[in-house]
Amino acid sequence: MNKQIRPIITTYFIHSITYFLLLLFCYAALSKALDYEHFQIQLAQSPLLSAYAGLIAPTIIGLELIIVLLLCIPTFRIIGLYASFSLMIGFTVYIYMILYYSDFIPCSCGGILEKLSWTEHLVFNILVSICTLVAVILQVKRKSIPYIKFGIYTLLPSLSMVAILLMLFLTSEHLIATTHSFIRRFPPHPxxxxxxxxxxxxxxxxxxxxxxxxxxxxxxxxxxxxxxxxxxxxxxxxxxxxxxxxxxxxxxxxxxxxxxxxxxxxxxxxxxxxxxxxxxxxxxxxxxxxxxxxxxxxxxxxxxxxxxxxxxxxxxxxxxxxxxxxxxxxxxxxxxxxxxxxxxxxxxxxxxxxxxxxxxxxxxxxxxxxxxxxxxxxxxxxxxxxxxxxxxxxxxxxxxxxxxxxxxxxxxxxxxxxxxxxxxxxxxxxxxxxxxxxxxxxxxxxxxxxxxxxxxxxxxxxxxxxxxxxxxxxxxxxxxxxxxxxxxxxxxxxxxxxxxxxxxx
Missing domain, CATH: 2.120.10.30 (TolB, C-terminal domain)
Structure with a gap:
């Protein structure tokens, strides 16, 4: 490939993924915030997050808005891409656990992905995560960021996100089943x-x-x-x-x-x-x-x-x-x-x-x-x-x-x-x-x-x-x-x- 064309394609790809993520998280955060009560109800029906719906709902909206802000500022764009990848990994692992380890599968989420099934949603998240990782790698090469720093910034937040989800998975079911948090769960078609x-x-x-x-x-x-x-x-x-x-x-x-x-x-x-x-x-x-x-x-x-x-x-x-x-x-x-x-x-x-x-x-x-x-x-x-x-x-x-x-x-x-x-x-x-x-x-x-x-x-x-x-x-x-x-x-x-x-x- 022509050495003059390659940087153009790289820049175009990075910008495309960045703008896509910006629009995706902006829409997701605003739709959740505008219908906050419904978003809390959805989280309360999750087999993994029921007991923590009151804490997780504002946390997710806050993280998505922070990522939007980071992606909008060129100086912090690389940090926004790191954060986007980690959050998408968290969403992907969450859906995987719902599909393969949950006692029941709740109704699909709303918003722009409302028509997708859980399996289709999983595929979508995997594709977005891969594209985001490629954009991060290209940006790292452009800015000559050491690969050690790249590994730390991608692996540690992602592993932390997975660890948090595992903790929620292991504790939420127990809290809902045995304590008085008064959060009901509605399995589909009982x-x-x-x-x-x-x-x-x-x-x-x-x-x-x-x-x-x-x-x-x-x-x-x-x-x-x-x-x-x-x-x-x-x-x-x-x-x-x-x-x-x-x-x-x-x-x-x-x-x-x-x-x-x-x-x-x-x-x-x-x-x-x-x-x-x-x-x-x-x-x-x-x-x-x-x-x-x-x-x-x-x-x-x-x-x-x-x-x-x-x-x-x-x-x-x-x-x-x-x-x-x-x-x-x-x-x-x-x-x-x-x-x-x-x-x-x-x-x-x-x-x-x-x-x-x-x-x-x-x-x-x-x-x-x-x-x-x-x-x-x-x-x-x-x-x-x-x-x-x-x-x-x-x-x-x-x-x-x-x-x-x-x-x-x-x-x-x-x-x-x-x-x-x-x-x-x-x-x-x-x-x-x-x-x-x-x-x-x-x-x-x-x-x-x-x-x-x-x-x-x-x-x-x-x-x-x-x-x-x-x-x-x-x-x-x-x-x-x-x-x-x-x-x-x-x-x-x-x-x-x-x-x-x-x-x-």
Missing amino acids: IQKDRVYKLPANSYYLAGSTQQSLYLGNTSTPLVLSQLDSSFTIMHSQLWHPDTLSLPFRSLRFQVQAPYVYSYDGTVPILFRGHLSDTTLHTLSYREAYFSQLAILDSIHFAVRTQHGTTQQYVLGTLHPKKDTPVKLYDHLLQKQVDGLFDSDGLLLSDPDLGQFLYRYHYRNPLLVMDANLHLLRTLHTIDTISQVQLSVHHFRDGRHQLKTPPLRVNQAAAVHKGILFNQSNLKGRYEDHSMWQRAFIIDCYRTDDQYYIGSFYLPNPDQLHLQQLIVADPYLYVLIGNQVFRYRLAPSIRQHFQQGKPKT
Whole structure:
């Protein structure tokens, strides 16, 4: 090549790459800054950067603007090229780790590269990094910069960038899963809408499920149990017959725990049991324990939530029908913070596959995991930061309690299945789109064998109705909203956390 033409081509190449990088980083920084909230949300969904989104967002924008400034000034242009190469190496390594080492791949980034897939984005970054390195080498030759200095200025920042990314990769997942940073993660496509059935009234509730059917009770006709077939097209209703009808029933409800059907009313109090192949309900327990909630593991293990006869505070207890001491209360499980009643309100759940009971508070974040005899196994927490209830209670002289103001409700509906808690949260996490909360429910998923947050997903709520209940029966999630039952298929990313059954104690 002509010696006179070669310097021209070199200069032209260096200038072209410099201007390209200048435009690329300028556009990237400005687009992030102008839509800063959305940029933070994107970082919060990254499997590598979630826990550090608040710090990394302004850092990246600042670095890109500094590089733009360096590239604009001829004296510092070589430094700008060094910095551009190191930052592009960081972006390239980040995308590579997302593709090959992440548990899930988030949605592609926005801006000028919005239409590129992650793989295409990786190829783009590699090409830009190579071109930038060639421009640096040509500039080094032109300015006769020692190669030792060239090696230091390219290798050290690049290796530092890779080391930082590795540190973030190793620590971010742990922080999100085990601490209370309240940053939610939304794996792509965790559920898929499968079926919907419109009920004739809004007085139905979910009573249980099997592999073939979903069972529903009806508060208007408390002795009728309905069965919705697996195709979600045919609902069959059956009248059940208790062995006694002379009692003052007030809130008779069904629970299906195959192969049995249970019917109960804690205000009487009474507990019936029947078989799914029959329509007769036999008295299993009568006047042994008044209760406001009942959870069933099997035909001999029951847990109740009731009020202590002396303190009137909520307590948990076991119910063993027909035994000499059928009821045993454990008043140490629910911790009093204000009055022991409103502050201890929550939801009692059972996980028959693991032989465990759970109690999840409404107004604070602890989750109690107990064995079949209500021995506390562990206390976990939801990812929000509300460990202390935020409510004010007025105490009357006659012993009655009344809320002075509406309390901050942390949790709503919930279901547990094979060691995973599906919890409807009432609180918006950091970096979340406020508009989504107006048209969807948020469901957080947790493992119950350890303090581990799996991820979250949205349930559409276009009519802004109330979510009454959740039931999980692998591979489905059933949701009752208004007078409609929705069936969603759970993705493998959720189902892989289901645990195998353990011997019941």
